[in-house]
Each structure stands twice: as structure tokens, then as C-alpha cells.
Amino acid sequence: MTLLEVHALKARHGLLTAVRGIDLSLDDGEKLALVGANGAGKTTLLRTIAGIHPAHGGRVMFDGADVTALPAHRRSALGIALVPEGRKLFATMSVADNLRVATSAGRRGRWTFDSIVEALPQLKPKLKAPAGSLSGGQQQAVAIGRALMTNPRVLLLDELSLGLSPLAVQGVYDSLATVAKAGTPLILVEQDLQRTFHVADRIVCMLEGQVVASGRTSEMTRDEVMDHYFGHRTNSPPQGTA
Amino acid sequence: MNFLNQVLQGVLLGGYYALLACGLSFMFGVMRIINLAHGSLAVVAAYGVFYLADRHEWHPFAGLVIAVPVMAAVGWLLQRSLLERSARAGELVPILATFGLAVVIDNTLFANFGADTRSLAPFLEELAYGGFNIGPLTLGHLPLLTFGVAVVLLGGLHVMLKHTPLGRRIRAVADDPSTAQLVGVDAMAVNAAAAAIAMATVGVAGVFLAIRATVDPYAGAPQLIFAFEAVMIGGAGSLWGTLAGGIALGVAQSLGASVHTQGFLIAGHVLFLVVLLTRMLLAGRPIMSLFKPAVAR
Numbered sequence: 382m383t384l385l386e387v388h389a390l391k392a393r394h395g396l397l398t399a400v401r402g403i404d405l406s407l408d409d410g411e412k413l414a415l416v417g418a419n420g421a422g423k424t425t426l427l428r429t430i431a432g433i434h435p436a437h438g439g440r441v442m443f444d445g446a447d448v449t450a451l452p453a454h455r456r457s458a459l460g461i462a463l464v465p466e467g468r469k470l471f472a473t474m475s476v477a478d479n480l481r482v483a484t485s486a487g488r489r490g491r492w493t494f495d496s497i498v499e500a501l502p503q504l505k506p507k508l509k510a511p512a513g514s515l516s517g518g519q520q521q522a523v524a525i526g527r528a529l530m531t532n533p534r535v536l537l538l539d540e541l542s543l544g545l546s547p548l549a550v551q552g553v554y555d556s557l558a559t560v561a562k563a564g565t566p567l568i569l570v571e572q573d574l575q576r577t578f579h580v581a582d583r584i585v586c587m588l589e590g591q592v593v594a595s596g597r598t599s600e601m602t603r604d605e606v607m608d609h610y611f612g613h614r615t616n617s618p619p620q621g622t623a
Numbered sequence: 624m625n626f627l628n629q630v631l632q633g634v635l636l637g638g639y640y641a642l643l644a645c646g647l648s649f650m651f652g653v654m655r656i657i658n659l660a661h662g663s664l665a666v667v668a669a670y671g672v673f674y675l676a677d678r679h680e681w682h683p684f685a686g687l688v689i690a691v692p693v694m695a696a697v698g699w700l701l702q703r704s705l706l707e708r709s710a711r712a713g714e715l716v717p718i719l720a721t722f723g724l725a726v727v728i729d730n731t732l733f734a735n736f737g738a739d740t741r742s743l744a745p746f747l748e749e750l751a752y753g754g755f756n757i758g759p760l761t762l763g764h765l766p767l768l769t770f771g772v773a774v775v776l777l778g779g780l781h782v783m784l785k786h787t788p789l790g791r792r793i794r795a796v797a798d799d800p801s802t803a804q805l806v807g808v809d810a811m812a813v814n815a816a817a818a819a820i821a822m823a824t825v826g827v828a829g830v831f832l833a834i835r836a837t838v839d840p841y842a843g844a845p846q847l848i849f850a851f852e853a854v855m856i857g858g859a860g861s862l863w864g865t866l867a868g869g870i871a872l873g874v875a876q877s878l879g880a881s882v883h884t885q886g887f888l889i890a891g892h893v894l895f896l897v898v899l900l901t902r903m904l905l906a907g908r909p910i911m912s913l914f915k916p917a918v919a920r
Contacts, residue, residue: 486807
């Protein structure tokens, strides 16, 4: 069953069109990876789906309903959660408050404050500490936990490993594995192709705001993806669709 | 001992300044808006309670039961109708908008109530004028009450911000409104709630202003200056800093008044300037940059 659909979505940064009429769909339980070089439009696409970047054209459909005109907090209440690039924690608030504020979405489900602390045990000794004082890996765990507090039906994860040490990245992906077991569908933006192939069921490659390739991870090779990543191949599926 | 007495009176006066300034500090801390109509809105509350006391024989503190929720509603409306829209157009536009609002309020009060000064003190009698001595120190009932109300109000705001769901939402929006929306917080509703809370405190401050002194339609501007100085001395956006700033301003004015009759205002302004310039130096901004044209900075 298709949970999230994006039709001919366009988004701009001033005069620059960052997302050029993308079609994308995500099935319930599916794990989709978006890959592409810097400036490909991946982050803008996720932010537009989450509602904190305005769509310039096209539609975002969630569970059959058009949510394109809804503000981000209403989309969060429907179950769309974004772990933003750079984590964007509320730095002066404690870790516990960063988690608890996300109950504002008003969604109940399997994720509660206690279950998240259990799933992300590295947070337990840091609950009273200001979120800004944590290491990068711990901050990423807080950002994932905060998104889970909204009990999302789809989780959008933007550049989880950005700026983290290899050890911290491993910790973050261990946390993500715990989350993935819950079966929440997710869209992952990641530069590390090895991890992408490990986590995702399907890969969508973007270049200059368009989809240039997509396929199941079991049917694609890293070399194929790399070719599309750098724009060496342009003949795979119709542009802008996945 | 006279010096100690002057300091004590300054500390108690600082309680009033903190009460007056906490709404200004709260709005700046949450919405980054400097509300230039702050003093005029306090005067509106003072006139409202004076009207209830004078025409309907309400005790001024009973008048607060009406003034506080009405001012909260005014704050909510102000945010949704004026501040929210003007903030979208840039940082300076809300300053101009609230300046215009202050002009409208002041002249509307003048047109309806005339230039006569008014005070709520006669309705309180002993509380407004009475006091007691502890050795050589003199303590007025009203300054003590004002100081106590300021501490309770600031403490209440602190507890609300730290320990309630609304407080967490307000802090999240103050930190990063876009990210707050991502976790389900309606930033516009939270800003409106914060404006309502700020204006409720302005309502309380306005009543204490009219009890401790006289008000006229144009009394808002000097009150805004005192509130602004207290906020800046204590650190913009910090509630307990606002109390400290208010006390510092009050003590400076009280000591200044003991040196010269004009010293009351001058000492407060001098303290404000010294703190401002010191902060600029500590932040690495040369003082001379204040005097360069904006385009050259």
C-alpha cells in the first residue's frame, strides 16, 4: 500500500529551482534511500515533504490525502517526521525536554519517553544535560528520539552521518537498526553508499533536482549508482520519476 | 545608614521596574520583537482599572481580575493581527508597527480622558502611603508588595517555562520556530500565547504604575524607557536577569537622587550606557562603530 506520494513536486530557493518536478512514492514498511551529490535537491525534497519548505508546484499526498497546503505541525500530527540535516536540536533545552516537546504532535503509539530511552540507551545518563552540550553522535540520537516521540508513520532522515566520527556513525546506525525493527517506513538521505545499500530496500538517485535512476538495492550495483550520482549515465528511467 | 536606606529604596523600586519590564523581556526572548507600545499598553491597563475604581467603586486589585484577562486577550489579538504579519516583512517592521500603535494609543487616551493626571493611590489609602521602620531603615507597604509581586510573577513565569508543556513549546519556538513545527508545535499559536502572557504581566504592571505614581495619556514613553533599560542591563530575554537589571536601575536612580535632584534619571541612563558599551566591548565591537553610518558598517 502506498503511504506517501509526491507528484511533479517543485521547490525553489529564490530564483534557483532546487527540485524540478519530482515523482516519488513510498510504500508502507518500505525503506527508501535518496542519494546524490551536494546540491542535487535531496534535503530540499525532504523539507518540502515535511512542510518547512514551500512547494512551488506539484502535490504531496499522504495516506491518500493531499497535504501540500498543510503547515509542518499539521503534517507532524498526521505522522510525517523529519530528522533534519545538522540535527537542529533545541540546544539550551535538556535532552528530556527535547524529547517531551515532541509530544505536541499529539500522536500516541508504541514510542513513549520510556521506550525511546530504552531504545537509545546512550541518552539515559544525559537526560538532564543541555542538548547542545552533547557529542555529535549523542545529538543525532536525540534528534532521532525526538522524531520518534511524534510516533511517525513515515520517518525522513537527512544526512545522519554528517560531521560525525566513524565510531559515532556506527552508534547512530545501531540506533537506526533498533528503529527499523519497528517497521516504520523511512526515507534516508545518506552520502555513505555502503550504509545506504545495507539499510534501504530501494535507492533513488537524484541529480540537479531530478530523479535520474531508481531501483531495488538487490538489483543495483554500487558502480551503477555512482555513475548516476556523478551524472555519467543519463539514460535510466524517465527523468523526475521514481 | 542613609546610604543603606537609599540602596534599600532602590532595590524595592527595582521590583517595580522588573514587574514593568518582564513582559517586554518575555516578548523579546520568545518572538525577538521589541514592543515599543509596551509602556502605552501599561497605561491603557492603568486607565481601565482607574475607570472601574472611579465609576464603579471597584478596589484596584479587584480590577486586576478584569484587567489581566482583557490585556491577555489584547496581546493575543495584537500578535495575530499586527505583530505576526509585520514580523514577516523583516526585523524592523514590528518596531515601526508598535511605534505607530503607541502613537495611536497615547492620542486615543488623550482624546477620551484629557490631559489630567490620574492615580489609583487614593483608592488604597494606607497601603499606598503607609510603611514601617526597622531600625534606621524605612520600608513602604506598597514598594514591598510591588517587589513581592514582581518576584512571584517572574518565578511563576520561570516555573511555567521550565516545567509545563506550554513552557517547553515556548522555549522550542524561541530557539527555532521551523524545527519546533517539525515536532508538532504550532509556532503561530505559541507566539500568540506568549504575547497574551506578556500582556497579562503588562496589565499588572500598569495597575502598580498607577498606584505608585500618577499617569497621564503620554506616560507610556518614559515607562518604556525604564523597562527597556532594565531589560538591557539584565540581559535581553532573561527573566531573572530582568529582575537584576531592574534592581540595578532602581539602585542607580536612588543613589543618583541622593547626590542631586536631577541625578535620579541621569544615574539610571548612565548605568544603562555603561552596561551597553561594556557589552559591546566584550563582544568585540568597537564603540566607534556606533557613530559610523549604517552603510559603512
